[in-house]
Amino acid sequence: MLKIEDMTMRFGGVIAANKFNAHIKKGQIVGLIGPNGAGKTTIFNVITGVYKPTEGQIKFNANGKEHDITGIRPDEIAKLGICRTFQNIRLFKDMSVLDNVFIANHLRIKSNVFSSIFRIPSYKKEEKEMLEKSLYLLDRVGLLEEKDEKAHSLPYGKQRRLEIARALATEPKLLLLDEPAAGMNPQESNELMEFILNIKEEFDLTVFLIEHHMDVVMGTCEEILVLDHGVLIAQGDPEAIQSNQRVIEAYLGVE
Numbered sequence: 001m002l003k004i005e006d007m008t009m010r011f012g013g014v015i016a017a018n019k020f021n022a023h024i025k026k027g028q029i030v031g032l033i034g035p036n037g038a039g040k041t042t043i044f045n046v047i048t049g050v051y052k053p054t055e056g057q058i059k060f061n062a063n064g065k066e067h068d069i070t071g072i073r074p075d076e077i078a079k080l081g082i083c084r085t086f087q088n089i090r091l092f093k094d095m096s097v098l099d100n101v102f103i104a105n106h107l108r109i110k111s112n113v114f115s116s117i118f119r120i121p122s123y124k125k126e127e128k129e130m131l132e133k134s135l136y137l138l139d140r141v142g143l144l145e146e147k148d149e150k151a152h153s154l155p156y157g158k159q160r161r162l163e164i165a166r167a168l169a170t171e172p173k174l175l176l177l178d179e180p181a182a183g184m185n186p187q188e189s190n191e192l193m194e195f196i197l198n199i200k201e202e203f204d205l206t207v208f209l210i211e212h213h214m215d216v217v218m219g220t221c222e223e224i225l226v227l228d229h230g231v232l233i234a235q236g237d238p239e240a241i242q243s244n245q246r247v248i249e250a251y252l253g254v255e
């Protein structure tokens with residue numbers, strides 16, 4: 001589904017990713033781990049078109065066709081079916097919970113400004129469908145009761161869920177989650193991961209996630225990629241990763 005080939009990303013003298021390769025298959029849940037500054041978020045930024053890599057290629061399979069998405073615009077990448085959440089939650093904080101999800105539907109429906117301003121009949125039909133879809137997603141993430149509250153008034157864990165509901169509104173095929181369990185206690189992070197596994201099945205998603213909570217990664221991901229100073233130093237299932245001496249020295253040993 002996603003292939004990252006010999007991808008290097010330099011910021012001046014800093015090499016954030018160095019000839020990084022990864023192949024994520026449809027339906028997998030893959031974890032990306034590594035110490036602070038290893039280059040994890042940079043890899044997400046390159047996949048989603050925030051940065052054009054210095055070298056290498058990103059390929060994404062959508063609608064039965066392989067697309068070269070290297071350096072194309074973030075909105076074009078989103079339309080192909082890649083959606084992400086961020087390390088620092090990015091919601092429209094003064095908007096209601098419902099509006100946060102509703103607005104994300106625009107990417108999916110591909111409505112244009114003209115139809116939305118003049119409320120042409122076909123758009124009204126779309127609007128009704130968008131509303132129903134938004135309410136369904138809020139119900140699915142357990143936020144239906146809070147639909148009219150301002151996003152910023154939600155507790156942290158619920159804001160994370162809202163972010164995921166918003167991502168789901170775009171009907172992604174590949175969901176990138178940047179530290180979804182950050183700031184959560186073990187019980188909250190376990191609940192969140194169980195929820196992510198459930199929505200993965202329901203919405204037929206492939207999931208690529210960055211996470212520092214090792215128990216979460218080891219308990220949830222089928223495949224783990226370990227990054228250190230921009231270099232992929234290990235790759236494998238949780239058992240293989242936990243017993244890999246290089247990983248223990250570079251990362252797990254200093255937790």
Ligand SMILES: Nc1ncnc2c1ncn2[C@@H]1O[C@H](COP(=O)(O)OP(=O)(O)OP(=O)(O)O)[C@@H](O)[C@H]1O
Binds near residue numbers: 015038043087
């Ligand atoms: N826009 C940028 N300009 C300059 N340097 C950058 C930029 N983005 C990232 N870097 C540098 O690239 C390196 C990798 O950063 P990145 O944020 O990808 O690491 P990370 O593994 O996600 O870290 P963390 O776990 O702390 O979030 C760091 O040295 C960082 O300072």
